[in-house]
Amino acid sequence: LIRRVSAKVQPRNPKLIRGIGDDCAIWRPAPGEDLVFTTDFLLDGVHFTRDLYSARDIGHKTLARGLSDIAAMGAAPQFCLLSLALAPDVDRRWVDAFYSGLLKLASRFGVVLAGGDLSHSDRVLCDIFVCGAVPKGRALQRRGARPGDSIYVSGRLGRCWREYRRPLPRIELGFALRGRASACMDLSDGLSLDLHRLCTVSGVAAALDRIPVRRGFTIEQALHGGEDYELLWTMPARRQPPRGAIRIGSIVEGPPGRVMLEGKPIPTRGYDHFRQ
Amino acid sequence: LIRRVSAKVQPRNPKLIRGIGDDCAIWRPAPGEDLVFTTDFLLDGVHFTRDLYSARDIGHKTLARGLSDIAAMGAAPQFCLLSLALAPDVDRRWVDAFYSGLLKLASRFGVVLAGGDLSHSDRVLCDIFVCGAVPKGRALQRRGARPGDSIYVSGRLGRCWREYRRPLPRIELGFALRGRASACMDLSDGLSLDLHRLCTVSGVAAALDRIPVRRGFTIEQALHGGEDYELLWTMPARRQPPRGAIRIGSIVEGPPGRVMLEGKPIPTRGYDHFRQ
Numbered sequence: 001l002i003r004r005v006s007a008k009v010q011p012r013n014p015k016l017i018r019g020i021g022d023d024c025a026i027w028r029p030a031p032g033e034d035l036v037f038t039t040d041f042l043l044d045g046v047h048f049t050r051d052l053y054s055a056r057d058i059g060h061k062t063l064a065r066g067l068s069d070i071a072a073m074g075a076a077p078q079f080c081l082l083s084l085a086l087a088p089d090v091d092r093r094w095v096d097a098f099y100s101g102l103l104k105l106a107s108r109f110g111v112v113l114a115g116g117d118l119s120h121s122d123r124v125l126c127d128i129f130v131c132g133a134v135p136k137g138r139a140l141q142r143r144g145a146r147p148g149d150s151i152y153v154s155g156r157l158g159r160c161w162r163e164y165r166r167p168l169p170r171i172e173l174g175f176a177l178r179g180r181a182s183a184c185m186d187l188s189d190g191l192s193l194d195l196h197r198l199c200t201v202s203g204v205a206a207a208l209d210r211i212p213v214r215r216g217f218t219i220e221q222a223l224h225g226g227e228d229y230e231l232l233w234t235m236p237a238r239r240q241p242p243r244g245a246i247r248i249g250s251i252v253e254g255p256p257g258r259v260m261l262e263g264k265p266i267p268t269r270g271y272d273h274f275r276q
Numbered sequence: 277l278i279r280r281v282s283a284k285v286q287p288r289n290p291k292l293i294r295g296i297g298d299d300c301a302i303w304r305p306a307p308g309e310d311l312v313f314t315t316d317f318l319l320d321g322v323h324f325t326r327d328l329y330s331a332r333d334i335g336h337k338t339l340a341r342g343l344s345d346i347a348a349m350g351a352a353p354q355f356c357l358l359s360l361a362l363a364p365d366v367d368r369r370w371v372d373a374f375y376s377g378l379l380k381l382a383s384r385f386g387v388v389l390a391g392g393d394l395s396h397s398d399r400v401l402c403d404i405f406v407c408g409a410v411p412k413g414r415a416l417q418r419r420g421a422r423p424g425d426s427i428y429v430s431g432r433l434g435r436c437w438r439e440y441r442r443p444l445p446r447i448e449l450g451f452a453l454r455g456r457a458s459a460c461m462d463l464s465d466g467l468s469l470d471l472h473r474l475c476t477v478s479g480v481a482a483a484l485d486r487i488p489v490r491r492g493f494t495i496e497q498a499l500h501g502g503e504d505y506e507l508l509w510t511m512p513a514r515r516q517p518p519r520g521a522i523r524i525g526s527i528v529e530g531p532p533g534r535v536m537l538e539g540k541p542i543p544t545r546g547y548d549h550f551r552q
Binding site for chain 2: 017018021022023024025026027028029031033034035036037038039040041043045046047069070072073075081082083085114115116117119120121122125127129131132136139141142143185186201
């Protein structure tokens with residue numbers, strides 16, 4: 001299996017000195033770059049089910065989750081490591097389709113699969129680790145939002161995991177926000193919870209005046225759903241936002257983390273694994 | 277939970293610009309260093325059971341598995357990310373004990389916990405990602421063994437996961453082998469399988485003349501068990517090995533990957549998740 005996967009890995013990257021096939025991958029950082037790192041689970045029964053998701057969907061989404069975090073930092077994705085546990089009933093065809101889904105997305109964004117771990121389990125378990133690179137000191141962070149900043153999202157909200165099988169991470173938008181956004185994060189646990197987090201670390205509050213709801217979804221889903229894979233960011237109000245940005249409100253002074261909609265506080269009920 | 281864990285994290289590292297609390301950790305590499313990366317699952321029902329392992333044991337072993345790979349590269353561990361899924365029946369005490377076990381080992385080797393992912397599942401699932409640093413071009417690799425080299429292991433073999441709950445990764449030995457070993461890897465899937473892998477990528481064969489069996493275990497366990505967490509390496513026969521090294525045989529010319537013991541080929545029956 002390792003040999004089969006290894007043969008399929010494209011693209012290559014000269015900074016990757018050693019990929020699949022050793023105890024560790026070896027990476028030679030370029031001068032003047034900071035590296036950013038994220039890891040994300042995609043678990044059968046939690047983030048997908050195998051009746052609703054094909055093997056390709058699962059491969060795609062495993063990597064997409066990690067790439068969405070890389071986009072939120074304004075970074076260029078470099079390489080990934082995959083921990084994959086296979087269930088007894090998956091066959092070679094399933095495994096090949098899983099890797100096809102993952103490697104197709106990897107290739108689109110120039111990410112090399114550089115290694116990982118293989119195991120077995122009663123359910124399929126995926127954990128992706130992704131490394132991105134950004135010019136020194138230029139990574140976007142959640143902290144940095146200031147009163148007076150406008151708040152934006154990159155698309156209409158309300159998706160749920162049942163229907164959103166192949167999200168496309170907002171990598172190019174992340175680049176465009178570098179040096180322009182005052183704070184940025186990806187929307188993966190729902191607007192109400194994620195904006196609360198951004199405001200908390202920035203020590204500010206938020207006043208929302210519109211919620212762009214995706215057609216066919218409710219405002220509740222747009223506020224508290226957890227599968228948008230859009231970026232949420234703030235920038236000084238005078239600054240021109242990138243194309244496609246939707247302004248949803250302003251950063252204001254107030255109790256850190258408080259989020260108001262049309263003058264009323266909204267509860268933070270996004271997808272939190274420990275509040276369900 | 278994230279806040280509680282975050283408060284406990286020691287040590288710090290000036291190269292870690294941003295740790296727990298953002299979409300990604302931010303790392304500023306030091307000039308002249310290569311980075312090495314590994315990821316390892318530790319799964320309930322596969323690598324441990326909760327009746328045999330305490331929460332502390334599980335925390336310790338999660339990180340120890342990753343550190344053992346870092347040791348095999350001759351690298352100094354830097355930081356780790358943890359993906360952790362909690363089962364419904366674990367309580368706050370269990371989680372605290374898990375992190376204590378992990379952070380105590382982290383502190384011993386100067387590893388910073390820089391982030392990760394939290395989720396839930398019907399069983400406890402851990403996936404550790406570890407980054408190590410090594411002077412440019414000096415990482416040990418599996419390939420490089422040459423006919424005439426001696427083969428060594430760092431301790432007696434035969435452990436099984438049921439009893440080996442707190443392995444200590446051979447980090448200092450890895451340093452000592454840098455620039456001296458011709459090839460190196462960690463023994464985590466059994467000597468027969470792991471030596472076969474080392475020989476395959478090096479394009480050589482191995483002739484073993486003794487197997488150092490741990491007291492209370494059988495030679496079968498020493499050959500094919502998979503929980504040693506020792507290093508396996510080769511070096512020119514004339515070179516003095518580090519203290520504690522046990523010579524087990526020589527690299528010879530022959531079909532790549534073939535391993536002989538006292539003139540007879542031994543089967544590669546180590547712990548392979550896809551051959552069971």
